Amino acid sequence: MTDWPFVLAGWGVILGGAGAYTLLLLRRLRNARQASLAIRRAADEPAPRERE
Amino acid sequence: MSALRADAAVAWAIARKDALSELRGRHAAGSTLFFAALVLLLFGFALGPDSRRLAEAAPGLLWLAIVFGGLLTVARLHQLEADDDALDQLARYPVERHAIYAGKALAGLAAMLVLGAVVLPVVVILYGVEVGGAWPALLATLVLGAIGFAAVGTFYAGVTVRMRAREVMLPLLMLPVVAPLLLAAVKATAAALGGDPFGELGAWLQLLAGFDVVMLIAGGLTYGHLLEE
Amino acid sequence: MKTRILGAVALLAVIAAAVNALLIVPADLNQGDAQRIMYVHVPSAWLGYLSFGVTALAGIGYLWRRDLRLDAVAVSAAEIGVMFTAFAIWGGMMWGKPVWGVYWQWEDPRLTTTALLLALYVGYLLFRRLTDDPARRAARAAVVGIIAAIDIPIVHFSVEWWRGLHQRATFGSPDKLLNPAAPAQFVIALVAMVVAFTLAWAWLMIRRYQLARIEWQIEEHGRLGRISAARRAAVAPQAPAAQAPAEEAAP
Numbered sequence: 001m002t003d004w005p006f007v008l009a010g011w012g013v014i015l016g017g018a019g020a021y022t023l024l025l026l027r028r029l030r031n032a033r034q035a036s037l038a039i040r041r042a043a044d045e046p047a048p049r050e051r052e
Numbered sequence: 053m054s055a056l057r058a059d060a061a062v063a064w065a066i067a068r069k070d071a072l073s074e075l076r077g078r079h080a081a082g083s084t085l086f087f088a089a090l091v092l093l094l095f096g097f098a099l100g101p102d103s104r105r106l107a108e109a110a111p112g113l114l115w116l117a118i119v120f121g122g123l124l125t126v127a128r129l130h131q132l133e134a135d136d137d138a139l140d141q142l143a144r145y146p147v148e149r150h151a152i153y154a155g156k157a158l159a160g161l162a163a164m165l166v167l168g169a170v171v172l173p174v175v176v177i178l179y180g181v182e183v184g185g186a187w188p189a190l191l192a193t194l195v196l197g198a199i200g201f202a203a204v205g206t207f208y209a210g211v212t213v214r215m216r217a218r219e220v221m222l223p224l225l226m227l228p229v230v231a232p233l234l235l236a237a238v239k240a241t242a243a244a245l246g247g248d249p250f251g252e253l254g255a256w257l258q259l260l261a262g263f264d265v266v267m268l269i270a271g272g273l274t275y276g277h278l279l280e281e
Numbered sequence: 282m283k284t285r286i287l288g289a290v291a292l293l294a295v296i297a298a299a300v301n302a303l304l305i306v307p308a309d310l311n312q313g314d315a316q317r318i319m320y321v322h323v324p325s326a327w328l329g330y331l332s333f334g335v336t337a338l339a340g341i342g343y344l345w346r347r348d349l350r351l352d353a354v355a356v357s358a359a360e361i362g363v364m365f366t367a368f369a370i371w372g373g374m375m376w377g378k379p380v381w382g383v384y385w386q387w388e389d390p391r392l393t394t395t396a397l398l399l400a401l402y403v404g405y406l407l408f409r410r411l412t413d414d415p416a417r418r419a420a421r422a423a424v425v426g427i428i429a430a431i432d433i434p435i436v437h438f439s440v441e442w443w444r445g446l447h448q449r450a451t452f453g454s455p456d457k458l459l460n461p462a463a464p465a466q467f468v469i470a471l472v473a474m475v476v477a478f479t480l481a482w483a484w485l486m487i488r489r490y491q492l493a494r495i496e497w498q499i500e501e502h503g504r505l506g507r508i509s510a511a512r513r514a515a516v517a518p519q520a521p522a523a524q525a526p527a528e529e530a531a532p
Contacts, residue, residue: 003315003379007303010318010375014325014368015299018481021364025488032495039502207428211421216411225408225425228400229432232439239443259442263435270431274424277344 059151066142066155071162073132080128081163085170088121092174103180110179111241115234117171118164118197123223125163126205129156130213142279149276153206157271160202168194181245189244189253196260197237200267204229207271210278236260288484294477298470306470315379320471322372324478325365326395330433331482332362333398336405337430340423352419353493354486355426356409361485363402369395390440397436401429415500 074081095113100106106113142152172194175181183190208226212218240256243249302320309316339355342348373392374384386392405425412418 003313006375006379007314007317010372011299011303011321013371014321015295017364017368022485025485025492029488029492029495032492032499035499036495039499043502204428207424211408211425215408221404221408221411225404228397228404228436229428231397232432232435235439235443255442259439266431266435267428270428274427277420277424 055148059148059154062147062151063155063158066152067158067162070129070132070156070159074129074159074163077132081125081166084121084124084128085167087124088117088167088171089174091117091120092171092178096178106179107181110175110181111238111245113179114171114175114241115197115237117175118168119201119227119230119234121167121171122164122201122205123226125167126160126202126209127212127218127222129159129163129206130209149279150272152279153210153272153275156210157202157206157268160206161198164198164202165195168198183245186244186247189248190241192257193237193240193244193260196257196264197233200233200260200264201230203264203267203271204233207267207275207278210275233260233263236263284484284487287480287487291477291480291484294473294480298473298477302470302474306466309467312380315376318372318376320474322369322376323471324475325372326369326391327475328478328482329362329366329369329395329398331479332358332365333402333426333430333433335486336362336426340426343419343423347416349415349419349497350494352415352422353490353497355419355422356406357486357489357493359402359405359409359426361482361489363399363406365482366395366399366402370399388440388444390437390444393440394433394437398433401432405429415497 092113095109095116096106099109099113172190176183204226208222208229211225212221215221236256236259240253240260243253243256298320302317306317308314335358336355339351339358343351343355370392373395377386377392378384405422408425409418409422412421
């Protein structure tokens with residue numbers, strides 16, 4: 001009966017941590033896709049000046 | 053068979069070069085030895101003054117000092133080339149990668165044995181250890197432990213030689229891998245000093261030897277990938 | 282689309298298995314409710330070790346094929362694996378305190394080996410972070426991962442020896458559930474959790490792999506100097522040095 005705090009701590013951190021990581025991962029993925037899109041758009045524009 | 057001899061010649065040449073650099077190297081090697089002794093002194097302050105407790109802890113402290121000193125040692129042996137970019141030149145020679153690895157590991161082994169030879173008497177004196185007839189077993193443990201540490205250390209020194217924050221990355225990567233070596237070496241040392249009451253000395257030495265073989269092979273096979281860039 | 286279905290299935294599976302493990306399955310006679318922690322601890326440990334195996338194999342594959350996609354697999358597995366390994370240790374500690382009376386037990390080879398696995402993972406990820414060139418990073422990370430993987434069984438064996446010479450484990454093995462004598466309901470609950478977690482792992486791997494690929498492409502763009510100076514400044518301070526050889530190589 002006195003074990004439930006440990007059970008909750010164990011399960012809570014594990015499931016909660018996995019959930020947090022999942023949400024973070026989805027956000028990172030979304031940001032990366034947007035960044036990648038932005039690069040592609042910038043590259044497709046007729047580049048007015050070459051920096052090389 | 054001549055390929056083996058060629059490899060051995062390469063390894064020996066590299067080992068000799070490293071050994072000479074160590075001997076000429078402006079007290080860098082000596083500083084490491086002094087550091088190891090200092091660490092042992094500090095352990096005394098941390099765990100003392102009860103001499104019985106220190107004597108019991110002596111095997112562990114011995115090997116911790118060897119590990120700490122060893123980290124500096126293997127880092128230093130690779131630093132010699134890195135500073136002059138000689139590592140790249142070495143990589144371009146048409147020699148077998150594992151021969152280069154063997155040479156550097158050999159130099160590492162020599163340096164580790166010197167370290168052990170210095171640390172052991174300090175432990176005996178500071179922690180009141182009675183060696184008695186345990187010398188052969190102690191030496192066997194030292195040699196096997198040194199081989200394993202040199203094998204692993206040469207590899208990881210090669211991995212970290214040119215990276216940022218290498219002073220912390222080398223120990224960070226190496227220490228988990230040498231944990232079994234540390235465990236076995238301490239157990240073997242304790243068994244040797246205690247007269248081996250449970251007859252476990254042989255088993256621990258075998259574990260050390262097995263570790264050495266596995267790590268030497270793994271290091272030899274993969275060292276080449278570290279050089280080719 | 283298929284990945285989304287996998288994700289949905291995994292989520293439902295985890296919820297269902299969790300409800301079962303927490304509320305439906307009865308408590309253990311000896312360990313009480315604390316034993317329920319095993320239902321998350323064991324799957325986490327399994328995934329931690331599985332991920333590390335994937336990292337090592339992907340590393341070998343990279344050294345063989347030099348395909349950076351394999352490196353993306355390796356880093357994905359490492360990142361997800363470090364998380365599950367940390368969960369496994371946390372679960373082990375939360376189980377240990379009520380059952381053993383202590384959070385940590387040196388003589389349990391699984392706990393200590395998993396702790397070392399965590400250390401190896403963290404080292405691997407930190408090492409990757411400090412190396413900029415993708416090809417060099419992939420090759421070096423591969424060998425680091427391989428040596429680390431070789432070390433794991435050695436560690437486990439050593440710790441078992443360590444323990445065995447002192448006393449037989451009177452502390453009781455955490456995974457009583459894996460014994461053939463365990464009640465069927467417990468075993469089913471555990472298997473359900475393992476399956477559910479593994480599905481979730483697979484979904485996470487796919488998403489993390491996608492992220493790794495996109496990040497690599499972004500990195501490549503940066504290296505070839507097609508990104509604006511602002512982004513370059515936002516990336517590592519190494520960037521200026523990396524531009525010079527890249528500009529020589531670029532057409």
